[in-house]
Amino acid sequence: MRPLNLYEMGGTATPTHNIRLGANLPSEDEIGKSHKTNVLIYDSLGNDHSLQYTWTKIATNKWDLEVAPPPRAETLNLKNVDGNIYAAMGRLDFRPDAVPTVGSSVTINGDTYDFVSGTSSNIATRQIAVGSGDLGTIATDLANSMNLTKGTAQTDTITLTGDTATLPEAGVRYTIDIGGTDITYTTDGSETTLAAIASGIANAINSDATVNALLTASVSGDTVVLTSEKNGLSGKFTAQVESVVDTTANDLAATAALTTAADAITQEIRTIALTNTTTVLPEPGEIYTFTANGKAITYTTTAADGNLNAIATGIAAAISAAFPIPNDIVSAAAGGSDIIITARDVNTPFPLTVDSITTKGTTMAAGATTTTMAANWAERLSGMNSIVFKNESTSATLDVDPTSSLDVNGNVVFQRANAYSVSAIATALPPAATNAVEFNGDGTPNKFFGSDQGTGGKIEIFLGNLDQGGGMTQFSGPYQIDFANQNGAKFGNFAGVTIGRDGIVTAMFDNGVTKPVFMIPVATFVNPNGMESLTGNVWIDTDFSGAPTLREAGKAGAGEVNAAALESSTVDLGEEFTNMITTQRAYSAAAKIITTADEMLDELVRIKR
Structure with missing residues (x-):
């Protein structure tokens, strides 16, 4: 045992370990x-x-x-x-x-x-x-x-469809444009299923170093899945099936179609795809008219537009001129023969419609690819x-x-x-x-x-009890906080102590924190009546009392601790007052008898005289 010096009690701070939150989610x-x-x-x-x-x-x-x-x-x-x-x-x-x-x-x-x-x-x-x-x-x-x-990563799919009865068939050439790079795969006659053809196309895509830096191709059944190597805008790619050509006299065993998934990035992107129905280019004087975000945009081809990529570049330039930096809503750029229109700000959708095309052999349509507003x-x-x-x-x-x-x-x-x-x-x-x-x-x-076992962690978050109110709820009405409690506290200085009946000394700090710092032991003896009394209501052990045994207050026969209290008297005050009054009355009666006897003796003495 050692003494507890309250003057050496320092301040304390308590980190948060538990948060209890209750609120109604409408x-x-x-x-x-x-x-x-x-x-x-x-x-x-x-x-x-x-x-x-x-x-x-x-x-x-x-x-x-x-x-x-x-x-x-x-x-x-x-x-x-x-x-x-x-x-x-x-x-x-x-x-x-x-x-x-x-x-x-x-x-x-x-x-x-x-x-x-x-x-x-x-x-x-x-x-x-x-x-x-x-x-x-x-x-x-x-x-x-x-x-x-x-x-999230962009994912496109190429799905093969067709009559598999003609398989295997050698000499069918599949050409896919990915980011301006043409990937070609030609069947060799060993492919007995569409899945085998899909596997060949995927291998061809992954073998190209330029394309493989943008995406990875995998196979799921009869489908080639293209997944960008990087998430979001920096990982976006364009892809289109350019042609499926049968170099033999047989009918095509399979055709390919591209499906573009929505890109979960926070700007909207729309695509205008140009497709050529003839080989007659350039064709100056073709007029492309469409509306983007309410603005009418027109582009007329010139003799310099010798291919679809050049026309796409011209249309993109016309869009950029209609929506100048820095404050307008969209920007445009050519991606091969596609025109990609991108919202400049996050979460800003815009409409896009094709109004009219005056053409001599080249057709244009608005692509259906748009991003979701994630x-x-x-x-x-x-x-x-x-x-x-x-x-x-x-x-x-x-x-x-x-x-x-x-x-x-x-x-x-x-x-x-x-x-x-x-x-x-x-x-x-x-x-x-x-x-x-x-x-x-x-x-x-x-x-x-996802669990019915509650919550826990370095800071445990209590959100309520399962199947009960009193924490997070979802009722009709507005969002409101019912309670938000935590068990941490800022730095606080020592302000005093309290002592419980169990002998625990608890330090109190001015930040509201309480901290147990000591336990007062209680000594018991085999024969407490054998102890020796000293001056000042103090007792010491003797050979007759036996050695002291230290125990927790209130346990194993030990008494409890009464803080800030003097020892109570063992005398019943009511009984002693009664005894005192009885004794006082008896004394008074005895004194009266003595007085009366003395007066009688005095009277006898006077008579004798």
Whole structure:
């Protein structure tokens, strides 16, 4: 045992280990609707931070959850009860007044975002203007450019159809244009199924180094699947089946058709495809008229337009002239014989119609390929010069290198100056774990992160009990926070102690934190009556009492501790008062008898005289 010196009790801070959140997510919200909530937490040094929770409805009764890392943090992972990463988030914070210099850059997920002069950014080419000196604008443009760059991988398919009765058949030549490169495969007579032909086409595509740098071809049944090597805009490719030619006298055994999947990037892209019905080019004087975003655009061919690529280039130039940089809505570029029209801003759809074609042999049609307006993967936090982003890959980390983003003093412009990585999400998550909360029909939670076992982690998040209210709910009505509690606290100074009946000494701090610091033991003896009494209500052990045994208060026969109290008397005050009054009355009566006897003796003496 040693004494506890309360004057040496220092201050303390408590990091957050548990968050309890209860809120109502409106049942009538449309899919895609989001709601945000800020939750205060504390680190081990007592610094406070704000976590931004974003709930997004992704399907009926299903909501997704994203949590932005706190300021000056690099990453934040959400894990389910099994420890698998459900969501991985990263963050970039600009230092106050730290404007990037022209020529510096930041690298995110392998893409370099260059800081350039001027006040107008070209987010499609990752050129972020810093001439305004406004960090809010710079952060917004960087987030928008990130959204155009990432997204999901583009996937196109080439499906083979036809009468397989004529197989095998040698000499059928398939030509596919991918990004301006023609890939040719000719059957050799060994292909007895359409799947074998598809495998040959895929091998031919993968054997071309130029095309293979853009995409990878695989086979699924009778279909060739083209998947970009990189996500988003930087991984976008164009593909079209140019021809299927039978070099023999037999009928074609198979024909090929290309299907383009929607690209899940956040700008809309539309394609105008030119197809040639004759070999008569150039044909000056052809007039192409169409409308994009309400503007009528006309292009007339000249003698210099000797092929479809030249016509596509001319039409793209006409579109770009109709929508000049920097403030208009779309830009256009030729991709072989296709004209690709791209929205300049994220989440900005635009209409496109073909009005008329006056032609002498070349036809034009508006392609049906458009991108879906997917949710952003990067976002500037409202009112802050900060960007949060998420890694959606199940196989690769998302690497961030800010070391080349320098201010005029040569310092990194972001709060975190070193390179770091955002974790990949888990492949072990079940299909049901694509949402954070799944509700029952009665509005109570059915599953959290695809599991019916609750939540847990370094900071445990309590979202409610399954099949009960009292946490996250989905009822009719507005979005509202019912409670948002956490168990952390800022730094606090020592303010006093309390002592419980169990002997626990608890230190109190002015930040509201209480901390047990000592336990007062209680000594018991085999023969307490054999102890020796000393002055001052003190007792010591003797050979008759036996040695003391230290126990916890209130256990194994030990007494409890009464704090801030003197020992109570063992005398019954009521009984003693009664005895005192009785004795006093008896004394008074005895005294009266003596007095009366004395008076009688005095009277006898006087009579005798």
